[in-house]
Amino acid sequence: MNYYLGIDIGGTNLRAAILDNEYNLIDKFKIDNIVEKGADYNVDNLIKIIREKWNTYNIQAIGVACPGPLDIRNGVIINPPNLKGWEGFEIKKYFEERFKLPTTVNNDANVAGYCEAKIGTAKNAESAYYITLSTGVGGGFVYKNEIINGFNNIAGEVCNMIINEDEYSHAGLNAGGLEGQCSGVSISRIASKKLGQELTAKDVFDRAKDGEVNCREVLNEWSINLSKAIANIITIVDPEVIVLGGSVILNNSNYLEKLINEVKLRVFNNINVNIKLAKIGDDAGLLGAGILASCLK
Helix, strand or coil, X not given: CCXXXXXXXXXXXXXXXXXXXXXXXXEEXXXXXXXXXXXXXXXXXXXXXXXXHHCCCCEEEEEEEECCCEECCCCEECCCCCCCCCCCCCHHHHHHHHHCCCEEEEEHHHHHHHHHHHHCCCCCCCEEEEEEECCCEEEEEEECCEECCCCCCCCCCHHHCECCCXXXXXXXXXXXXXXXXXXXXXXXXXXXXXXXXXXXXXXXHHHHHCCCHHHHHHHHHHHHHHXXXXXXXXXXXXXXXXXXXXXHHHCCHHHHHHHHHHHHCCCCCCCCXXXXXXXXXXXXXXXXXXXXXXXXX
């Protein structure tokens, strides 16, 4: 039996998993990412545990999921906001030199979408577009079992898509951009400003459920803005299925029907709008990285 490593690099944790060639999860673990100590220190800690735990497995390849922006072709971390001090880290080369195994690196949203396309909600679909709605907003497009990266490695990255005329610019992205309007952080920001008090995204959804008019208005606008982005995606790449993941939507799945109806108002008449919730959950990026490793030649 052959086995594959999946690595998920996050600002809080580093996670590793080992999968067999039928994509079964054999084992996994996580360690704290002490970001300020740098990439070498943290990745070395991860590698040490991998070698201790899984040294008897016939590992063939490694897949790594990282937050962007990335140089995907060369496997280099560029400057993710939650990995300060890791800029320019050649993570692909680092793993290859230490394990003497082929390694592939890709954006964490792409990899999570790949997992959903291979073993999750979009399994057997010709094309799948994945959108994660959490603290931020990410996206990835999978076509015929391949991640579409694009020339600049940003294909599918919907966070910067302009969806309204709001002047607010989030983290250097476009004013009126999707992440600045529809992420969990943005729901919190918009509602807090509207109500004059600090609210979390969870507070907003809870209050809307209890009938709070202002919170309902915020979430109605959120649904409209998100539906614009989804409608634009459908118009451009016409995916067989759109998969929505991330805590914002998975914890508030009652909004799915409204989103579908809003999207239908913004696309050509009589086309199939196929929007589903993600199935794999928090391990999508981790498992997807292992699955991606199994595709290395």
